[in-house]
Amino acid sequence: MNSIEEIAKVLRRIKSAVIFTHMRPDGDTLGCGMALHRAFSLIGVRSEVVNEGEIPEKFSFLEGMREIKRSPTFDAEVFITVDTSGEARLGALEPLYRAGAKKKTTVNIDHHISNGRYAKYNFVRDRASNAENVLALINALGVEAKGEIADFLMLGMVTDSGSFSHSDVDGDTFRAAAAAADGGADISKISYETMKRQSKARAQMFLETASALRYFSDDSLAIALVSLSMLKKYGLSPDCTEGIVDFALTIDCVQVSVSLLEVKKGQYKASFRSKGRVDVNAVAHTFGGGGHRLASGCMFFGEPEEIYDKIRYAVFQHTEE
């Protein structure tokens, strides 16, 4: 691994860079990409941020997001990836990245411990958000996190840390957030726009789903179901179901929360969340999926009632006494 100073030294000498962000982009990858892009413009490096897909609407309140391109528009000297644990996370841009990486300098700035250190220069440090690492890089480039840069970094920190509530949040997270706040980041707007705001239709769908929540195993297991017909009724797309699985975990007696999203007739995408007594990675693994101990996912085929039974049994098998 390289130090942030080493990487800053390399980047201070370059003329151009393309900054790659990961597929199904979140606030961290986009915030890191845009913050670095703005920092480059202040030190005379031509750069652009690319992402393979649509930029979620909830990030559009930050105007700079409109500048993000689907693929590189010029032949840059350096390829940089941010918040991207492996090349496959670049989605449709992976082949282009790999082809370019053969002859270009590559830089990888990330916070996932699983990161494969696939670039020539790698800085991987376990932090609540990668925005904390990008802040260190920007400072090492001699740029202060002010104005838009502060907003982009705060976006990464707020979203990846669950509004500074996840277990990996520590003093360093707050020191980085303090620097962004000192630079003028609008934390209240950023958290409202990205963590709270929703459409009326989404709120109605959520309330209907929550009131139909099914409880099993002495109320320690809760399952929410979002059918295709419900999405149709409210005119919503499947990404509006994000966050539904987290709701039931707020209930005292619930140890495991599951959401089932119907993706095709009789086919359900399941998300699992656990408070700790149940290893939901093992549960999802039973059905060909996986993830982490406390958060995982898999696919189910069949009727909801049969699926509930399967989940109930698998959760029972993986409950620690």
Ligand SMILES: [Mn+2]
């Ligand atoms: Mn991240």
